[in-house]
Amino acid sequence: MDSYDIFGIIMIMGVSVILPITVISLFLRRKMDSEKIKKEIILAALEKNANIDIENLVRKLNTPEKLLKEKLLQKLQIGLVSVFLGVGLLAVIGCFAYTGGHYREDFNVFGFLGAVFLAVGIAFMISYFVGRKMLAKEMEAEEQNLRQVK
Numbered sequence: 162m163d164s165y166d167i168f169g170i171i172m173i174m175g176v177s178v179i180l181p182i183t184v185i186s187l188f189l190r191r192k193m194d195s196e197k198i199k200k201e202i203i204l205a206a207l208e209k210n211a212n213i214d215i216e217n218l219v220r221k222l223n224t225p226e227k228l229l230k231e232k233l234l235q236k237l238q239i240g241l242v243s244v245f246l247g248v249g250l251l252a253v254i255g256c257f258a259y260t261g262g263h264y265r266e267d268f269n270v271f272g273f274l275g276a277v278f279l280a281v282g283i284a285f286m287i288s289y290f291v292g293r294k295m296l297a298k299e300m301e302a303e304e305q306n307l308r309q310v311k
Contacts, residue, residue, distance in 0.1 A: 199223075228307070229300045233292050240285030247279030 199222050206213050227235075254271045 228303055229292075229296050230304075233289050233296070233300075236285050236292070237289040240282045240289060243278045243282030243285060245282075247275045247277070247282055250275030250278060 199219075202222060203215065203218060206218055207215070250271045254268055254275065257268060257271070
């Protein structure tokens, strides 16, 4: 075994095992800390004023989820960015093929990445258009509910 092989194995292990575990643990720690802070706020409010409306306080402390319209627009944005990246990578392949003199691996890598980005982008855009049609009534009811709350 060469030292490059060992380094490669360590890199693969780090990226495929250690990195996801670290990201998940940081996410869970942040969520647990925010829940702990919310509990402390509620307990402090109860100690100062026993007649406080707990349900209203909890509702105010919870961050509102994104509206359906915002979620759909985020899907459209991700889809458009992915499509443009895919088309750009495929255009780079076209330039490589036109000018010549490049390694065959360049074609394979950029072609694969371009196809993946293009497919993911198209999937997100389809999800946006189908979701917009299917959730039109829910989005309208959500907007009316939001207007009533304000």
